[in-house]
Amino acid sequence: MKKKKILVISQYFYPEQFRINDICETWVQKGYEVTVLTGIPNYPQGDFFNGYGYTKNRRQMHQGIDIIRIPIIPRKRSSIMLGLNYISYVISGKLWSLFNKKEFDYVFIYEVSPITQAIPAVSIAKRLKIPCYIYVMDLWPENFQIITGINNTFVIGMINKIVDYIYKNCTKIFTASKSFKKNIEERGIDSNKIYFWPQYAEDFYQPAQEKSPKIKQDGKINLTFAGNIGEAQGLDILPAIAEKVKSEKMNVRFNIIGNGRYKTTLIAEIQGKKVDDMFRFIDPVPPEEVPSILNASEFSLITLKKDEILSMTIPAKLQSSMASGAAIFLIADGEAQEIVKESGAGYYNHPDDINGIMADLRKITKKNNDHINQMKQNARKFYEKNFDKKYLLNKMDEFLTK
Template identity: 55%
Template sequence: MDIALKKHILIIAQYFYPEQFRINDICKEWVQKGYKVTVITGIPNYPQGKYYNGYGLFKKTKDTYEGVDIIRIPLIPRGSSSIMLALNYLSFVISGYFWSLFSKIKADYVFVYEVSPMTQALPGVWYAKKRNIPCYLYVTDLWPENVEIVAGIKNKKIINLIGAMVDYIYKRCDRIFTSSHSFIESIESRGVNSDKLEYWPQYAEDYYKPIDRINVNVPEIPQDDIFNIIFAGNVGYAQGLDILPKAAKILKDMSIKVRFNIVGEGRYKNSLIETTRNYEVSEYFNFISKQPPERISDFMAVSDATLISLSKSKVFSITLPAKTQSCLACGIPVIVAADGEIQKVIAESQAGVCGDAGDAIGLAENIKKMVGMSIDERQNMSLNAVNYYNNNFDKTSLLNKMDTWFGR
């Protein structure tokens, strides 16, 4: 603790509170451990694509959250197009460059929390070099592979240029942590020494926990004889939700009634609503606006199963989405429509059923199987989920492990 009290951690995170990312809780925990924590972030605009109410280029540029000092640098909101998204990424880098030149902050470590874009790491790398301090990178989205999916960029010259930037960042970071086992091999293939890499999975915030449904009130989800499936999070193109209307149509033809409760916002939401109408399965869907994360455990408590889905992609197949830990911690049976690492985790935990990304028929069959299970069978899945979470993603153990790096 004496060592921690002397340490100042500078966090580079393009997204931070009030945007809902796990880095919020990590920073709060580090403050409670005795570290001084400063976050360099942008103006909150995710996932809506426009600035949150009360925020702007000259509003609340300095703020605090749970003892964390926040400095917001200018950036262009992500909007709803690939061009706006690229400008969003670029503007954070440009603002970060000038911030790194003139900042008077004296930190002991830089910690970059990398969900897309990887470009946000550049200000952290530049600042660490200027101050001659260690720079740690936490990779939760793999670049340049992710660019083709998220930003829709296919031009090989641009992809190669982004790859060169990624190599530049990897080379200048003292330690690279990954949220997925599979990321390590991919990063090694870019010439990064394995001694520099370490698996550090994400954990779920404390409010993700099993709750008895009789103790909560969630009027947004009807409690009737219909099997409730919840999807909570970003309703984007990367989530592969286009298979849901197709699966609903198959289930409707089999006279199996379920309800997909879609909780959240995102760039694909309006298209998804329109597709459900085109497939004439609107009655299978219940669209709910974005909720405070603290309420999601209640939503899961009144649901029969949760859905984790991703689009068909090589990079997504080696990604372990953050909601995996949230769902396991809540002790809810999981239905997977995604490839690779997430299937391994759910199969190993025996906490649900798995199908491939983009496979609407397989998803419908898995839902049929889940609906047909006894209450005891689903309860066993719930218990398995919580046990697996506690054994593999315990917050205290993971944060203590990171302390060893900040203490050196």
């Protein structure tokens, strides 16, 4: 049987850490021929990774995946550069589509921000007369407004037209949350082509046997955040919480692992409140290390800024944490709260409810290990029932082969 050829459009790809890496690797293992059109890696720190650039590693084979890197402007650390980064991918992608000679059976768009990356994908699908699928994990223009703070009517109106054009010209739309599905339906998009397809966690996210030495074992209760440190994560609440925790002499520590545009500001706010001793900042680690880090922590700390659109999001680290058998300390609204509540995997609070957060922190300082271990078991059981990788990818196979 002839291999089906999938062109994946994703502005981010290996060595940047996104779940599309694993999806593509699994597709190769299943017998698909996978080509990825991506940018030069620069997320999240904003500069090109070592060994990559306009003249370096523009074409790669990785785990059987043909990676084509089109030139883009690095995102750096300003909104202007981020905008240029987004635009440059669209321009380069459109140019590539004009000169591409390869044939494909499907186009698959991995849509974390920006949705504009789907523009060249739609063009390619139209020219080759093939199905175009999009996996939506960020809603636009709402996510654009959160990231940039821009609410200009003309700008938002233009983005809305782009979004409608993309959705209408995609054969199928997959969403990472049920709320996203409802939001897209309310735009007037045919509900029959929209499907809820939640994220899974890669195979290495398993309950670890060992405890990472990067998390101190000194009797303190460790709440560990691992991931991108951006404004959308809502970590700005932590200095105020830490101030109260310190005043009550609670035996709690916050570990922050990763990089991002908000990290410098967060450190300054922590220093301003003189709560440095309540925090440990750890450089980014390979995702494969996360399970042992979470095993060395009492709770996986997952936070999102208070926002109507973010409340529709199920952050990917929730699946990763539950797959790793971690108890959850969630500071977020919406679907993520419903999952933690239904699973019995931990504590959950609204992002602006400092009193509720403090009440739960007091509880965890009084609970014994058996209580926390039960939450960890609940997390893993819920993951296996609802977010199993094999089941979800088999479901995607059905869409690809119909």
